[in-house]
Every structure is written in C-alpha cells, then in structure tokens.
Amino acid sequence: MSQSVATKELAKKIINNEKTLILDVRNTDEFDNWKIEGENVEVINEPYFNLLDSVDPVVDKLDKDQEIIAVCAKGGSSEMIADMMEEAGFSQVYNLEGGMKAWSEHLEPVKIGDLSDGGALYQFVRLGKGCLSYFIESDGEAAVVDANRMIDVYEDFAKERGVQIKYTIDTHLHADHISGGRMLAEKTGGTYYLPEKDATEVTFDFAGLEEGKDITVGRTSIQVQPLYSPGHTIGSTSLIVDDQYLLTGDILFVRSIGRPDLAGKAEDWVGDLRNTLYSRYKELSDNLVVLPAHYSFAEELGKGGSVSARLGDLYQRNAGLQVEDENEFRKMVTENLPPQPNAYEDIRKTNMGKITPEVEEQKEMETGPNRCAVEG
Amino acid sequence: MEITANETLDAKGLACPMPIVRTKKAMTDLEPGQVMEVQATDKGSTADLKAWAESTGHQYLGTVEEGEVLKHYVRKASEEEAKEEKKHEDVINLKDLQNKIEGEEEITILDVREPAEFAFGHIPGAINVPLGELEERMNEIDQDKDVHVICRTGNRSDLASQKLTDKGYKKVKNVVPGMAEWDGPTNNNQ
Numbered sequence: 001m002s003q004s005v006a007t008k009e010l011a012k013k014i015i016n017n018e019k020t021l022i023l024d025v026r027n028t029d030e031f032d033n034w035k036i037e038g039e040n041v042e043v044i045n046e047p048y049f050n051l052l053d054s055v056d057p058v059v060d061k062l063d064k065d066q067e068i069i070a071v072c073a074k075g076g077s078s079e080m081i082a083d084m085m086e087e088a089g090f091s092q093v094y095n096l097e098g099g100m101k102a103w104s105e106h107l108e109p110v111k112i113g114d115l116s117d118g119g120a121l122y123q124f125v126r127l128g129k130g131c132l133s134y135f136i137e138s139d140g141e142a143a144v145v146d147a148n149r150m151i152d153v154y155e156d157f158a159k160e161r162g163v164q165i166k167y168t169i170d171t172h173l174h175a176d177h178i179s180g181g182r183m184l185a186e187k188t189g190g191t192y193y194l195p196e197k198d199a200t201e202v203t204f205d206f207a208g209l210e211e212g213k214d215i216t217v218g219r220t221s222i223q224v225q226p227l228y229s230p231g232h233t234i235g236s237t238s239l240i241v242d243d244q245y246l247l248t249g250d251i252l253f254v255r256s257i258g259r260p261d262l263a264g265k266a267e268d269w270v271g272d273l274r275n276t277l278y279s280r281y282k283e284l285s286d287n288l289v290v291l292p293a294h295y296s297f298a299e300e301l302g303k304g305g306s307v308s309a310r311l312g313d314l315y316q317r318n319a320g321l322q323v324e325d326e327n328e329f330r331k332m333v334t335e336n337l338p339p340q341p342n343a344y345e346d347i348r349k350t351n352m353g354k355i356t357p358e359v360e361e362q363k364e365m366e367t368g369p370n371r372c373a374v375e376g
Numbered sequence: 377m378e379i380t381a382n383e384t385l386d387a388k389g390l391a392c393p394m395p396i397v398r399t400k401k402a403m404t405d406l407e408p409g410q411v412m413e414v415q416a417t418d419k420g421s422t423a424d425l426k427a428w429a430e431s432t433g434h435q436y437l438g439t440v441e442e443g444e445v446l447k448h449y450v451r452k453a454s455e456e457e458a459k460e461e462k463k464h465e466d467v468i469n470l471k472d473l474q475n476k477i478e479g480e481e482e483i484t485i486l487d488v489r490e491p492a493e494f495a496f497g498h499i500p501g502a503i504n505v506p507l508g509e510l511e512e513r514m515n516e517i518d519q520d521k522d523v524h525v526i527c528r529t530g531n532r533s534d535l536a537s538q539k540l541t542d543k544g545y546k547k548v549k550n551v552v553p554g555m556a557e558w559d560g561p562t563n564n565n566q
Binding site for chain 1: 391392394400424
C-alpha cells in the first residue's frame with residue numbers, strides 16, 4: 001500500500017517553496033482547467049485510465065527514487081495509481097488524501113502583521129482556489145473578512161487565540177465561492193455585514209456595510225473603515241484597517257484587476273470600476289498595503305505564502321492600473337474575458353440565501369479556480 | 377428518450393476510478409460495433425468516460441441523466457469500419473444532401489447507425505436501420521425512392537450501400553463523410 005499525504009502537509013511544502021513533483025491523474029480537460037500550482041511545483045498530467053494496464057507511460061517521465069505526489073479529483077484514482085507505481089518500483093509515491101476536492105478546502109493562516117495596541121492581522125490563503133480571507137483580532141475580539149464556507153477553521157483559530165468573533169464582513173456578494181460570513185456570524189453570535197447594494201435580493205437579515213460607519217474591533221479600537229469602491233459588483237466596498245491595510249475585495253489584485261461581468265452587468269459597471277481604481281484609490285496613501293480577496297498566479301504568493309503589495313507599487317506595475325485610455329480600459333474589461341467561475345450563478349444565489357444546496361453539492365459547485373480577475 | 381444498448385453495466389454507487397475500470401473490462405466482452413450502457417452515480421464519470429473513449433478509439437455517444445443515475449452510452453469501435461475495401465461509387469456530400477432536403481426533393485434518408493447513436497441526433501425524417509439488421513429489414517426501404525445512406529463517418533453507410541445495390545436497389549447514394557460533420561438540423565428521440 002502506498003503512503004498518503006494530507007493537504008496540510010502539501011500546503012506547507014508549497015508555502016515553503018519546496019520542490020514538489022505532482023502526478024495529476026485526472027482527465028486532461030479538468031487538469032487544464034485547474035491544477036495545483038506553486039513557484040517550485042512541477043505538475044505532470046497522465047489520466048488514470050491510460051494507466052490501467054500498466055504505469056509504463058509515466059515510467060519514462062519520472063525517476064523511481066523521486067518523491068511524487070499523486071493527485072486526482074477525490075483521491076480514489078490516485079491511490080490506485082500510487083499503489084501500481086509502488087509495485088512498479090517507485091519508492092516515494094504519496095497519494096494526496098481527498099484529492100483536489102480536499103485541496104480546494106484547505107485554508108492556510110499566514111500572519112500579515114501587528115496592529116496598533118497589540119492587535120494582529122492574519123490572511124487565510126485558500127491555495128486550491130486562490131481565495132484570500134482575513135482575520136483581524138484585537139483585545140479579545142475578532143472580525144473575519146470574506147470568510148470561506150469552511151467556518152470551523154476560523155472558529156478553531158479564534159478558540160486557539162482566545163478571541164471572540166464579533167463581526168463577519170463580506171466586501172461584496174461573491175460569485176466564485178460560497179461565503180461563510182452569514183453562517184459564522186450565526187454560530188458565534190456575531191454581526192454579518194454585507195454592502196446594501198449587493199444585498200437587494202438576499203433573504204436573510206444582515207447589517208449594511210457602509211462608508212462612514214466604521215467598525216471597531218476590540219476596545220483598543222482597530223478601525224475598520226468601509227470605503228465604497230464599486231466595479232466588480234455595484235456594492236463592492238473596501239476596508240481600511242488600522243490606517244495600514246487596504247482590503248480591496250475583488251476590485252484590485254496584486255497582478256490584475258477585478259472583472260465587472262459576473263452579475264451580467266459588465267457594461268454598466270465598467271465606469272464604476274474605472275472610477276474606483278483610477279480616482280478613489282488614488283486619493284489614498286501610497287503606503288497602504290493592499291490585501292485582495294483573490295490571487296490567480298503562483299508568483300503572487302510572497303514570503304511565507306502571503307499575498308500583498310504596497311498600493312503605490314501597484315500604481316507602478318499592475319497592468320490593470322496603467323490603461324490611460326478609457327475606451328481601451330472598457331474593451332479590456334468587457335471583451336475577451338476568461339471563462340466564468342464554475343457554477344457562479346448558483347453560487348450567487350446561495351450567497352443571497354435563495355437556494356441552500358447540500359454540503360456535497362456546495363463542494364461540487366466550488367471546484368475550479370476563482371476566475372474573478374481580468375488577466376490583462 | 378428510449379435508447380437501445382446491447383449490454384448494460386451497473387456501476388452505480390462506485391467512486392472513481394471504478395466506473396472506468398469496470399467499463400474497460402466489460403468492453404472487452406462486447407462485440408465490435410455494439411453499444412454499452414454504463415450506469416453510474418459518480419458525477420466525474422461523464423468527463424472521464426468521454427476522455428477514456430477518445431483515448432481508446434471507442435465512440436462516446438452521450439449521457440442521459442435519470443434522477444441520480446447517469447446513463448452513459450459507448451459504442452465499441454468496429455474493425456469493419458477501419459477496413460479499406462471496395463467502395464460504393466455513387467457518393468454525395470453533406471452540402472448537396474442539405475440542398476436536396478431544403479429543395480424538398482422526395483428522397484429517403486437511411487441512417488444505418490446503432491439506435492443509440494440515432495437517438496442522440498439524426499436528420500429529421502431519416503429512417504433508422506442499423507447496418508447489422510439491414511438484410512432482414514430491407515423490406516422497410518422503398519426500392520423506387522432515391523436512397524441516401526448515412527452513418528457517422530461514411531464507412532458503415534458504404535457497406536450498407538453495397539448491400540442495397542447487391543439486392544437490386546438502383547438509386548443508392550452513400551453520404552460522405554456522415555453525421556460526424558453534419559451541421560444541418562437534427563432531431564433526437566426526446
């Protein structure tokens with residue numbers, strides 16, 4: 001029997017930039033759509049059904065003494081192939097437990113920095129999907145921003161640190177993943193904030209996330225200042241935390257900018273997006289550290305696995321911020337967009353409370369990359 | 377839709393990779409040209425079966441969802457199709473056939489693919505007699521009409537055209553290449 005490796009161990013390897021060799025045995029269409037990525041990750045694709053008679057097709061490509069992690073959709077096929085490879089003389093083949101489905105759920109907490117008066121800010125990196133959520137703590141209280149569906153991870157983290165989750169905040173109505181904001185607030189007795197303009201169709205109670213209405217975490221008053229910044233959605237609202245950090249949601253990423261089309265209103269919202277990126281954000285301090293809700297490329301993962309950039313630097317090097325001509329900008333964000341995230345319409349409905357799919361179905365809906373950026 | 381298959385494989389409740397492992401095994405017992413119905417509940421089985429069929433040369437016909445159950449249809453590649461033998465000489469291309477249909481000429485379109493293939497898409501008005509049943513069912517085809525024989529790629533229809541000609545049919549045309557390239561209107565049995 002081959003050995004297995006947990007998603008947590010694989011996440012550590014990727015974050016530490018260790019050399020990692022992955023044999024992905026899913027069918028090639030799925031592989032091309034979505035795979036494990038990292039700066040030092042090499043991935044080879046050979047569908048399991050081509051290896052049923054013998055693993056010869058991969059024998060030539062791989063070294064028998066190398067460490068190889070076999071991956072498939074749910075872990076069943078890769079386990080079979082890992083066993084077959086071991087029989088064929090491979091000495092270090094590991095099966096990724098739970099496959100891409102489990103990988104998509106793994107959240108890795110990374111400390112971003114300290115806040116005034118002893119508070120701290122953590123980024124939760126969802127490596128399998130490129131989603132980023134945030135945990136702001138101060139004086140026994142915490143706020144979670146853009147929480148994912150796997151809310152026990154935040155609950156456990158809060159417990160470990162002895163803090164109480166008082167607020168959950170979504171910067172916008174998400175289309176690529178199911179929000180954990182509402183559930184987490186219900187479980188911890190906290191308040192769930194959502195921008196009013198994104199919430200016109202929601203079926204549950206929430207607090208409006210509004211510019212001018214600051215949220216205070218802990219008694220030492222870590223200020224969370226909402227800043228109305230429409231474009232990806234009409235309600236999209238950024239958060240300035242402790243005058244140091246700018247949580248941009250899906251408006252501005254490290255290498256790219258948000259797409260305005262996931263609610264079907266690209267033409268209407270492109271002007272808002274431009275205004276947010278080229279005027280509203282420009283008035284802010286260049287020294288703010290941008291913390292987005294997503295990343296798309298392995299290269300965006302920085303030291304310790306975090307994703308961030310100085311706002312002033314992004315005005316120098318982010319391609320989405322360098323388009324002088326308005327028409328050219330309009331063209332860029334409305335034409336030749338990448339495919340939409342998997343099941344994005346049902347995900348939006350779920351986040352509005354209109355439908356409540358079973359957990360297994362929710363997992364299925366979330367397969368694939370986030371695809372919230374315009375990759376200019 | 378009603379689809380006829382030669383064999384049925386029950387892979388319900390099995391997780392990946394088992395549906396494909398079982399299908400692969402079952403296909404070896406199938407006669408070339410026959411169709412297998414694979415019943416599975418694993419959602420990933422559709423894409424995998426399709427990709428597996430492509431890589432092995434078998435023909436993935438389609439999938440029908442019935443509640444939780446996915447019914448996949450795969451046709452085993454037939455050796456006969458690959459053979460290069462004598463050809464029926466009178467052929468017609470897809471464009472000319474489409475012109476005839478649009479011009480409302482009185483023609484017969486005889487589709488000699490398996491009923492399962494026919495079910496997933498055929499030219500409106502076509503009659504379906506699979507190649508294997510042609511000899512015993514030839515009386516269903518009017519000798520005096522212009523018979524246009526079609527299959528997926530033109531091979532089975534070539535054999536069928538020859539069979540019809542041998543039996544005395546005078547006006548038989550083989551449609552090339554076949555349904556694989558047809559972009560005109562189609563019906564399915566739904």
